[in-house]
Amino acid sequence: MSRRDAKRLAIDPIACDAHGLCAELLPELIARDDWGYPLLDGRPVPPELKVHARRAVAACPTLALKLAAAEQRARTRAPTGRRP
Amino acid sequence: MSDAAALPRLLAGPAGAGPGTVDLDGHLALHGLPALDRDAAAGLADAADRAGLHGRGGAAFPTARKLRALAGARGPLRLRSLAVVANGAEAEPASRKDRVLLARSPHLVLDGLQLAALALGAQRAWIAVPEGAAAVRAAIDVALAERARAGRDAVAVAVATVPPRFVAGEERSLVHALNGGPPIPTAARPWQRGVDGSPTLVQNVETLAHLALIAARGPEWFRAVGDPGEPGSALVTVTGAIPGVDDAAVGAPTGEPPVLGVGDAAVGRPLREPASGPLGTPRPDVREVPVGTPLRNLVAGPFQALLAGGYAGGWLSPAAAAGARLLRADLVPLGATTGCGALVALPQWACPVAETARLARWLAGESAGQCGPCVFGLDAIAAALQSLRGPRPPRRDPLPDLRRWCGEVAGRGACGHPDGGVRMVRSALRVFAAELDDHARRGARDRCSAEPFLPLPAVLPPLPLRTARPRGAAREGPLRAARPRDGERGPITRSAA
Numbered sequence A: 001m002s003r004r005d006a007k008r009l010a011i012d013p014i015a016c017d018a019h020g021l022c023a024e025l026l027p028e029l030i031a032r033d034d035w036g037y038p039l040l041d042g043r044p045v046p047p048e049l050k051v052h053a054r055r056a057v058a059a060c061p062t063l064a065l066k067l068a069a070a071e072q073r074a075r076t077r078a079p080t081g082r083r084p
Numbered sequence B: 001m002s003d004a005a006a007l008p009r010l011l012a013g014p015a016g017a018g019p020g021t022v023d024l025d026g027h028l029a030l031h032g033l034p035a036l037d038r039d040a041a042a043g044l045a046d047a048a049d050r051a052g053l054h055g056r057g058g059a060a061f062p063t064a065r066k067l068r069a070l071a072g073a074r075g076p077l078r079l080r081s082l083a084v085v086a087n088g089a090e091a092e093p094a095s096r097k098d099r100v101l102l103a104r105s106p107h108l109v110l111d112g113l114q115l116a117a118l119a120l121g122a123q124r125a126w127i128a129v130p131e132g133a134a135a136v137r138a139a140i141d142v143a144l145a146e147r148a149r150a151g152r153d154a155v156a157v158a159v160a161t162v163p164p165r166f167v168a169g170e171e172r173s174l175v176h177a178l179n180g181g182p183p184i185p186t187a188a189r190p191w192q193r194g195v196d197g198s199p200t201l202v203q204n205v206e207t208l209a210h211l212a213l214i215a216a217r218g219p220e221w222f223r224a225v226g227d228p229g230e231p232g233s234a235l236v237t238v239t240g241a242i243p244g245v246d247d248a249a250v251g252a253p254t255g256e257p258p259v260l261g262v263g264d265a266a267v268g269r270p271l272r273e274p275a276s277g278p279l280g281t282p283r284p285d286v287r288e289v290p291v292g293t294p295l296r297n298l299v300a301g302p303f304q305a306l307l308a309g310g311y312a313g314g315w316l317s318p319a320a321a322a323g324a325r326l327l328r329a330d331l332v333p334l335g336a337t338t339g340c341g342a343l344v345a346l347p348q349w350a351c352p353v354a355e356t357a358r359l360a361r362w363l364a365g366e367s368a369g370q371c372g373p374c375v376f377g378l379d380a381i382a383a384a385l386q387s388l389r390g391p392r393p394p395r396r397d398p399l400p401d402l403r404r405w406c407g408e409v410a411g412r413g414a415c416g417h418p419d420g421g422v423r424m425v426r427s428a429l430r431v432f433a434a435e436l437d438d439h440a441r442r443g444a445r446d447r448c449s450a451e452p453f454l455p456l457p458a459v460l461p462p463l464p465l466r467t468a469r470p471r472g473a474a475r476e477g478p479l480r481a482a483r484p485r486d487g488e489r490g491p492i493t494r495s496a497a
Helices: A021-025 A047-059 B024-030 B044-051 B063-071 B097-104 B106-120 B134-150 B171-178 B205-217 B219-223 B318-323 B352-365 B372-386 B399-409 B417-431 B433-442
Strands: A007-011 A030-032 A038-040 A065-069 B083-087 B124-130 B157-162 B200-204 B233-239 B284-290 B305-308 B314-316 B342-346
Touching: A007 A038, A007 A047, A021 A030, A021 A047, A047 A065, B024 B106, B024 B134, B044 B063, B044 B106, B044 B205, B044 B219, B063 B106, B063 B200, B083 B106, B083 B171, B083 B205, B097 B106, B097 B134, B097 B205, B097 B233, B106 B124, B106 B134, B106 B200, B106 B205, B124 B134, B124 B171, B134 B157, B157 B171, B171 B200, B200 B205, B205 B219, B205 B233, B305 B318, B314 B318, B314 B417, B352 B372, B352 B417, B352 B433, B372 B399, B372 B417, B399 B417, B399 B433, B417 B433
Parallel strands: B083 B124, B083 B200, B124 B157, B233 B342
Antiparallel strands: A007 A065, A030 A038, B233 B284, B305 B314, B305 B342
């Protein structure tokens, strides 16, 4: 898998309403927390799951799930220059 | 020319003058630039870079990088100019330094605002002040009137008031509020799309004051105090165990005495202060100190723990505090932060479990309400801590869940609010491990019934927003019941690509 092809999942936390379709369609990569919100493990999407990842992105009712190139992971938070 | 290493700088006043506001004449005599024009602002970003100035609002973002990012920006359709905002909202309850600075040295802040506007070619400027801070508002109004008479400002400055909500001081919340929306952080980034859609620079008022001094005195002067890695002076707010002020402080601090700044008596915001405990009502004190000052010079013992970085900062044990300096390099590895320079010393008589639970509940209530992990995670964390406050131990030990939730909630919100809450709770899990374990096994102890210590603002009604609701969790049916585990396929048919 070349670096150029590598993709990572990201979630817009404001748009996400915990419908849960993403976790249903991509359980290998998306789990749910105690309140139903998606948990990503941050790994790049393996090639064999790419089509399922794209389907999950398309299925999200609020367009909260995104797939972006791994080098420039879709950032939904402003860089604050600080780490928690 | 005064000694470069002399303090105070930001809070300095003309010789012989009292502790009140430094007027325009006094400001010019002390350190003002004779005229604020494009020449004065030329090379501002470079000067900030050489000075090593970082934001003083809490995020410590390098100021030069922000200025440079905006210098290349242009408003949509090139019709709108850039905007600059001085952020004096100071929604952190443990911090008073922005109020004190604005009341004492408004011209330094306003000079910095003008210089930033000139450097970026911005034509609109705002200064945000806390709602209800009458002394601050008065000082700013008078200062703006003086500057208008003197023709000092090329860019007109509008004053905006910000409600006392914790997230309202975050730069995106501020921009959203200036755009007419609620003071909550949006997804848009101000340097791309800010006030009225224009790229907007938002800087803490203390950062702007430092910028004005750097423009007047030069980057090397700025670096004459502080740490080589984190240079300059900083304003800190210390609550509790103030050396020489609190009766309970025993022993003198080691090293040089702290530089006392202007007291906050004139500019305090009324808080719902707790009934007095043995130490009396905690009273914050603001002072200007070199960055890198040892914490033991700022806070005299004995105290039970030190909350460093504000109410979403981190708890430090007395031993850790004794060995640490006011430096991100020291405090971040200890699980705390410098934040906006707010330090709160927890007295011996207070119950750390009760105080942590109160803080967690307050932080949960201050969520903007946009993101599920923040709304539900901070609420669950607060409820778990609250369950440790009863006279009997909770039926189920909440500590494992607490640790798990802290790991799951951080980093999953649109802003840093859940991260700050988790930082505070995680530090409590470390520093107060014995107390928490004791409460989990035996319930509350005698001192838990003592008066509360940490002043918390009165609870405001929740923002009228769509409240995050886990619709997926509320649904029952075949999709929920047949949820797959650990990588196995679910009931929704996924045909091969």
